[in-house]
Amino acid sequence: MATVIERVTKVVVDRLGVDESEVKAEASFREDLGADSLDVVELVMELEDEFDMEISDEDAEKIATVGDAISYIEGKIS
């Protein structure tokens, strides 16, 4: 079973078309990974599907970096 980090990384790589080495915890989706605002919305949608959870709009707004996404998801599933 892949870890949360691996699964998030895969979603980010697939969605944003970036190299896996760029997907670091501190990487900002918009500033470092070239996502526009709609990309971020889509990314959150795909994370919801991947982890079978609902991420509210309020929570989604706080997810700016890869690390934000990982810690949010880990907090939800543990």
Next chain:
Amino acid sequence: MGKLNGKTAVVTGASRGIGRAIALQLAAEGANVVVNYSGSEQKAAEVVEEIQNLGVQAVAVQANISEAESVQQLMNAALEQFGSIDILVNNAGITRDNLLMRMKEEEWDDVMNTNLKGVFLCTKAVTRQMMKQRAGRIINISSIVGVMGNAGQANYVAAKAGVIGLTKTSAKELASRNILVNAIAPGFITTEMTDALTEDLKNAMLAQIPLAKLGQPEDIAKAVVFLASDDANYITGQTIHIDGGMYM
């Protein structure tokens, strides 16, 4: 073979008038149709039966489009039934006519909630699915009065003008995901809504229409089919006026 074979369409307010004609025309081109209605259960069932007679699938779903939860249930029902939503037609609308000075806050709110907020809620609710599909068509039914104004319809006019602005903004936001959003602004079309007008008023209207006749619901429905089809792949953010030349 129709132009919309295998597509799924959701038509709000599809039990009567223009919405009914749109639902039938989409079905005639091969689309499966979710017939949304608010109160006319019997009429919606009749539309479903007519569509099924055309050899495609249809289901009637009751929903109040001015409530987010109800809208979500409508779209969930569509997805459960057909697995995709390719076409959304925001058609449902009501009138509560009154002179500005006599218009009650409630009359304003009712019309805004159904005719404008309803379009926002339905659009928002299908966007997720259409973004995933990387394809979708949203067709909003505005009105000629939304661009020309009309005495006694401040609420309706404001809402229908709002629909045009919402159409342009949704078109810009969603274009990169291949979701095309357009509006149609019907003029005077023969429906229960225009049957309610007095003869004098109708004659006054006719005098302003270059083609000198009222339109038929099918005139609108055929344009919806066009905008929903591959023939309209390069059209987004537009308002098509179908009014016998009344507004130019």
